[in-house]
Amino acid sequence: MTDTPRLSSHGAPGTTGFSQEPAIRVMNLTKEYPGGIRALEGISFDVPKGELTSVIGPSGCGKTTSLKIIAGLVEATSGEVVVNGTQVRGPGPERAFVFQEFALMPWATVLRNVAFGLELRGFGRKERESIAHEYIAKMNLTGFEDAYPHQLSGGMRQRVGLARAMAVDADILLMDEPFASVDEQIRRKFQEDLLRLLSEEKKSVLFVTHSIEEAVYVSDQIVILTRGPAQVSNVVRPGIDRTGDPQNIRRSSAYLDCVESIWVELRNYLEE
């Protein structure tokens, strides 16, 4: 690797206790949209296998852009993304995307929406619907199989999007503010669900959020971006012990200190 990501304090690739290659390696990405809007200014970081990495940064700094470049939906102006050792040139079956704005088909039922990734990948009706039923149950959507998206609440729609991404059984989940549209109580429940699901399914996750508390609570690693055009400001590993009661974790000093230090860092970009 010639291109060492710009990292400070906590951990660089290879020093995180994972000797294997990362699930995603982002190297020196820049993005300039047509019209001269610069969204990314050379960002580099790794997403270790089997971990949850969050991306956090000021609004409009380029979080969605970097996630879409990793997904192969948007082309980078320069730099590259390597997923499981191969350079990304477009979308691939090993990655699944959860959209900030859900992206559900309003003319299709919950069942068809959840099964749609499988449908596009050529699964037969019986097979894809039985897989979809499984994830509908995991996402607590049982009973809504035949409902249409406009009949669901924002939180339920987001769960349909999550179930659709989980159903294709990709190794890597790319999630763009998946819990942004739900209120705080449900949000916490989702975070628990996500953690439980990840421990069951062993996936690598890249998770965009604008909530520091959420990032610290769910992440193994947090990538903090500067104000746009984004650069990596810092990469932090909260190292929170998540074995206990969620209430106690949120009151532990390790958790609170980590939230505070990220807040101090992000505040720089707000006040500038």
Add this chain to the structure above:
Amino acid sequence: MTLRGFRIPMVFSLVVWCAIWEIIGRLNLISLIPPFTDVVEALFEVIPSTDFIDATMITFQAFAIGMGLALVVGISVGILMGRIPAVGNLMGMWVNIFESSPLTAIVPALMAILGFGLPTMIVTVFLFSVWVIALDTQVGVERVNPSLIEMGRSFGASNRALFSKIVFFAALPELLAGIRLGLIRGLKGVIIGQLLIAVIGMGYLFELYSRNFLMPEFWALLIILFGFAYIASEAVAYFERKVAFYATSR
């Protein structure tokens, strides 16, 4: 419709208007308006007559062929205009001009080129209906939520699958509205064409009835055409209502 808090069924308003028509007819005020009952009687004479059946056949043939062509061409052009900005820029202005121009003026020119038969009628139907279908299709395709396309691509959809599973359904509300308007204009086209040609189809019948002052027959024919136009547009509107729920929630 409600009157002093009572709901009055639609049929009632129809009955009232028919009664007024009947009274005006019976009073013999205007020679153009025969009593409604005479018109109904004429309806039963006109429909089985060979004149009417021949006129219907040729009208329907012209309408069906012209509409078929307009649907295929209008939808394809609309999709290209919506999906490829260059095509949209190139064609947009022309389609808009033709969509809003008084095409009736072209029919005599068509007659001069294509003669007094079926081809002129087919082309007239086509020209009347194709533009609005293309424009509405374009609007529908342009309004497809870009994140649905990204969603499809993220799951590895081919261009073909993107189109048949996402773009088509997302554009369906506008597409159907375009088809409904196109049907109505096509029907106008076929009748106006025949009236101008005046030797075939319904145009010939209208000419015949009005020249011989057969007002009940004249009105009966008009009612039949109104009825057909209403049924055709309601049939499309039925499908429109089925997709209306997501037109607003895209």
